[in-house]
Amino acid sequence: MKVVILAGGGGTRLFPLSRSWLPKQFLEFDGKRSLLGLTLERAMGIVRPSDLVVVTNPKHRDRVMLELESVGALGAHLVLEPVGRNTASAVALGASYLLNLGVPRGEVILVAPSDHIMGPAGEFVGAVDKACELALRGRWVVFGVRPAGPETGYGYIEVGGPVGPGFLVRSFREKPDVESARAYAEDPRYYWNSGMYCLTLGCLMDQLERHMEDLYRLVSRGYDEFISAFADSPSVSIDRGLAEKSSDGAMVPFNGDWSDIGSWDAIYKWLQKDGDGNVISGDCVALNCEGSLIMGQGRLIAALGLRDMLVVDGGDAILVAPRNESQRVGLLAEKLASLGGRELPELLAGCVNGVSCRSLIRGVGYDVTEVQVKPGGAIDPHHHAKSSESWGVIEGKARVTIGNREMTVLAGDGVWVPVGESCRIENVGDGPLRLVVVRIGHKVFGG
Amino acid sequence: MKVVILAGGGGTRLFPLSRSWLPKQFLEFDGKRSLLGLTLERAMGIVRPSDLVVVTNPKHRDRVMLELESVGALGAHLVLEPVGRNTASAVALGASYLLNLGVPRGEVILVAPSDHIMGPAGEFVGAVDKACELALRGRWVVFGVRPAGPETGYGYIEVGGPVGPGFLVRSFREKPDVESARAYAEDPRYYWNSGMYCLTLGCLMDQLERHMEDLYRLVSRGYDEFISAFADSPSVSIDRGLAEKSSDGAMVPFNGDWSDIGSWDAIYKWLQKDGDGNVISGDCVALNCEGSLIMGQGRLIAALGLRDMLVVDGGDAILVAPRNESQRVGLLAEKLASLGGRELPELLAGCVNGVSCRSLIRGVGYDVTEVQVKPGGAIDPHHHAKSSESWGVIEGKARVTIGNREMTVLAGDGVWVPVGESCRIENVGDGPLRLVVVRIGHKVFGG
Structure with missing residues (x-):
């Protein structure tokens, strides 16, 4: 078979x-x-x-x-x-x-x-x-x-x-x-x-x-x-x-x-609930909530008096809806398109070359992304004509090449890549390399 | 009088x-x-x-x-x-x-x-x-x-x-x-x-x-x-x-x-509502919502089928509650303290020396803050023994002093301040200086 x-x-x-x-x-x-x-x-x-x-x-x-x-x-x-x-x-x-x-x-x-x-x-x-x-x-x-x-x-x-x-x-x-x-x-x-x-x-x-x-x-x-x-x-x-x-x-x-x-409701039904029928993950303070699915990620979710609600933090976007509306989440993309020809925000790059990304926040003129690179993986040389980037190493060991310069950056430190420079980042450690990346420049978003 | x-x-x-x-x-x-x-x-x-x-x-x-x-x-x-x-x-x-x-x-x-x-x-x-x-x-x-x-x-x-x-x-x-x-x-x-x-x-x-x-x-x-x-x-x-x-x-x-x-409910009552009785600000896609106050900030809020709800994004924390529960928001601090001796997240530094801050996100081992410095204002020399910082200039003109080195950083660029180094940032432009700051290090948060 x-x-x-x-x-x-x-x-x-x-x-x-x-x-x-x-x-x-x-x-x-x-x-x-x-x-x-x-x-x-x-x-x-x-x-x-x-x-x-x-x-x-x-x-x-x-x-x-x-x-x-x-x-x-x-x-x-x-x-x-x-x-x-x-x-x-x-x-x-x-x-x-x-x-x-x-x-x-x-x-x-x-x-x-x-x-x-x-x-x-x-x-x-x-x-x-x-x-x-x-x-x-x-x-x-x-x-x-x-x-x-x-x-x-x-x-x-x-x-x-x-x-x-x-x-x-x-x-x-x-x-x-x-x-x-x-x-x-x-x-x-x-x-x-x-x-x-x-x-x-x-x-x-x-x-x-x-x-x-x-x-x-x-x-x-x-x-x-x-x-x-x-x-x-x-x-x-x-x-x-x-x-x-x-x-x-x-x-x-x-x-x-x-x-x-x-749907999110199906996930709620599948996951283990606490005594109040809540499924809560991530950083969350819930007061007087029942039957709710609350998934935090990177910021505190303060939930008060929720009944059968969904709150899902997806980094650069957050969903709030009653559980029984969750079949309609797919319609959000259409609504957004109808509002201003926009699409649902896309993750920065997905997963290529052993690299996975998660967009954390976008502001006017900047965005912040968390990036993981598996051992041996690398972010290929790339440059942005109109933005510069800060690469901070949260965990692991990186070899960073900016133009001709090569350096090793350890957890707790980072580098700035100026506008127009090319940059390559390689995981040269044994464990995962975790980075927080800030891009700044008027072509980034909304600026 | x-x-x-x-x-x-x-x-x-x-x-x-x-x-x-x-x-x-x-x-x-x-x-x-x-x-x-x-x-x-x-x-x-x-x-x-x-x-x-x-x-x-x-x-x-x-x-x-x-x-x-x-x-x-x-x-x-x-x-x-x-x-x-x-x-x-x-x-x-x-x-x-x-x-x-x-x-x-x-x-x-x-x-x-x-x-x-x-x-x-x-x-x-x-x-x-x-x-x-x-x-x-x-x-x-x-x-x-x-x-x-x-x-x-x-x-x-x-x-x-x-x-x-x-x-x-x-x-x-x-x-x-x-x-x-x-x-x-x-x-x-x-x-x-x-x-x-x-x-x-x-x-x-x-x-x-x-x-x-x-x-x-x-x-x-x-x-x-x-x-x-x-x-x-x-x-x-x-x-x-x-x-x-x-x-x-x-x-x-x-x-x-x-x-x-x-209370948030009082604010809702005061603000101008749209045809569905919603008050919506920031980046938001709302589908089939009524009587709700939705305040976005820096990330998309996708709201579906909300009735008389509050969703307030405060950067590093987000509140979700029915409007009629808003009198109880003050209790969140107590609940958080009772959960693990924690306090509600505080803004990084408030407003001193013409500098105001807004915490955007905190992850394990890092946090990200948006900082504004008014013309002539400065962030005084400071150093962090266990964390390093990236300072990216989104808008304005900064004079940055790291140890003895002094440099001018313009919008679209930034610097890394290594662990233990002291750093001073001064607004030397005519308009506001807007920065996005990433701190990395195991003493920052949760690491």
């Missing part, structure tokens, strides 16, 4: 923590593992690293590599989508990559989104076993989850009679209204659609040929040509493009906890 | 904007004038600058001087309280200062807090005229305001029959419960106590002699001795120490708008 992990998604529903450079799958909610990391760990409970194919976006390559390294899965395959084209094309790309490697059409693939949570591991392994059995009988298999409530943010699967260790799929129902959701939640024939699929490579190709002819035509040209023509690939989900149209599906129930973590 | 302006108060009810170094009277809510500035302007509608006496705290001296300068009142007298001792002692100190100057006991003084708002100016002048008339007849006069609602945060004055252009004072009622407040608001005999008084110096002395013997004994030794012994002065308000005990009072109604701006 091979596992195709979909890690290319963007999205702003978890703004201000998620941004286009830091989508949901890279966020760590337990402070230890990102959602992608948890997904990789789950997959490695079933297959070896070399059986993993991670499909992602080129701009996330370095971050995915860090994730693979951190769970000991550097042997995994990385497939880069030239452009984002939703899940049907991403799955097809992963499959095409595997076929190109010589993997036979009879091989079963497990398709897994990387931004969901699920557990326990035993249930997962059991469900995959059942799905594999059905896949080998020629079915495509979707994993269903017993509804824990009348959730309107999920798609539902209606099942029919049993087939092997699962059930026949009768229909898919996209995000329903509250009334329908309530009926589905009480009806044993309905399951949440987890977005995880299990099927053979051959079955996938057959289904594409039957239901997504455009995509099939591209895939059948072979991997290299598919990659070149990937921009022409349809932008549609595998649920809508394939599963909803096909009558050859089966469903295997996953009897554990599952969430697609699609 | 002389005007004694009380500008020494502290307080954290408007945290995170107000701090002990930046109390309410120095905050600007209209972006133009601080509450003290507005008070000074009102007073200058009645008297000349040289008739003004501002009583304040030594640590606020420089900021008060800036305020006096900005309204063209540098001719005013400044009286510094050696320690804070509430309003009765502050008024006595102002009076003692005037008597020491040779002002006769028959002179009328207007005592005005500096952290209230009121208007329009015409009503104010008219009320002061009436109060003056009564004061010259030997009465102490308090200004009353017709209750605009059953406010429980104010003190109330019960009046009796008319006396001259005012009414006799029958009693004072401190902050009442809701039921009493409702009754008072509907009863024409009750007024809000504005905390403004009008009386002759002689009347004040007589009343102190009769009702506050301790304080009278200190005042009667003369100004210099009073200042020396000021720490022994009682810490009680003029309302409680004198007015509540005396039967010689009169009340003059002030028929305009008045607020003591004692």
Whole structure:
């Protein structure tokens, strides 16, 4: 079996923590593992690293590599989508990559989104076993989850009679209204659609040929040509493009906890609460608060009398909303664009070359960013024609090259890089290099 | 007539904007004038600058001087309280200062807090005229305001029959419960106590002699001795120490708008609202919000579905609360102390030597502050044994002296001051010098 992990998604529903450079799958909610990391760990409970194919976006390559390294899965395959084209094309790309490697059409693939949570591991392994059995009988298999409530943010699967260790799929129902959701939640024939699929490579190709002819035509040209023509690939989900149209599906129930973590409210529900039903992290003083998610970062959050609220500090942006409004966070980007053609603030540079950034504050004429460089990593020579930069080392050991001058800067000290000078910063210590960077100049922001 | 302006108060009810170094009277809510500035302007509608006496705290001296300068009142007298001792002692100190100057006991003084708002100016002048008339007849006069609602945060004055252009004072009622407040608001005999008084110096002395013997004994030794012994002065308000005990009072109604701006809710009520009843300033995207006060500063606030909420970004701290909880902001300091012996974050240095500071963010091992230096002002030589500092010039022209080295730094550039080095920064330009300062080192914060 091979596992195709979909890690290319963007999205702003978890703004201000998620941004286009830091989508949901890279966020760590337990402070230890990102959602992608948890997904990789789950997959490695079933297959070896070399059986993993991670499909992602080129701009996330370095971050995915860090994730693979951190769970000991550097042997995994990385497939880069030239452009984002939703899940049907991403799955097809992963499959095409595997076929190109010589993997036979009879091989079963497990398709897994990387931004969901699920557990326990035993249930997962059991469900995959059942799905594999059905896949080998020629079915495509979707994993269903017993509804824990009348959730309107999920798609539902209606099942029919049993087939092997699962059930026949009768229909898919996209995000329903509250009334329908309530009926589905009480009806044993309905399951949440987890977005995880299990099927053979051959079955996938057959289904594409039957239901997504455009995509099939591209895939059948072979991997290299598919990659070149990937921009022409349809932008549609595998649920809508394939599963909803096909009558050859089966469903295997996953009897554990599952969430697609699609909103701050879902994260609140997942995280451990204190006696007042609050989830509080970071520097926070909360007085008379209940049922609230408060995530601090770098500054004190003083919360008073909050009921079922969200307060999330994302460095250069902060979100405040009632928990039950959290489905609408994605609309903020549109609203901002309509206000003045602006976009949600983007993180300075994301993660490249072992460097990750987090924008802390922007003022008129300056901005401040926290930067981490992993051992051996470097910030490549760069210069800003209209701004100068201060690089302060909070932790670690840096070799800084300004023009021809080279110097070593230790924790507790820093350098100024004047306007127009080029600068390179390298982590020459054993541990992480943590820097706080101030950029000053009228082209920086708002000036 | 002389005007004694009380500008020494502290307080954290408007945290995170107000701090002990930046109390309410120095905050600007209209972006133009601080509450003290507005008070000074009102007073200058009645008297000349040289008739003004501002009583304040030594640590606020420089900021008060800036305020006096900005309204063209540098001719005013400044009286510094050696320690804070509430309003009765502050008024006595102002009076003692005037008597020491040779002002006769028959002179009328207007005592005005500096952290209230009121208007329009015409009503104010008219009320002061009436109060003056009564004061010259030997009465102490308090200004009353017709209750605009059953406010429980104010003190109330019960009046009796008319006396001259005012009414006799029958009693004072401190902050009442809701039921009493409702009754008072509907009863024409009750007024809000504005905390403004009008009386002759002689009347004040007589009343102190009769009702506050301790304080009278200190005042009667003369100004210099009073200042020396000021720490022994009682810490009680003029309302409680004198007015509540005396039967010689009169009340003059002030028929305009008045607020003591004692909570964020009061500020919300005072400020101009948009069509959805929101007051929004700074960088903010608000979606489906109503009746909310959202004050941004340096980072984007994304507000979603807020109803009657407060979101105030104060740089290194942010407040989130329902508007009707805003009376409890003062309790945050206690809660924080009880959590871990911590205090509310203080601004780096307040305003001394023409320098004002605003803390932007604190992380583990670093903090970032925005600093303004007025022309000719300087940050005195200082050094930090365990931290180094980056000084970036956003605007203006600085002469920087590190050890023996002197250099000029222009906007868009900066310097690093290594650990243990001493440093002096002087504004040598014509306009303001604006700097962003990063301190790095394990003794800075949290490291």
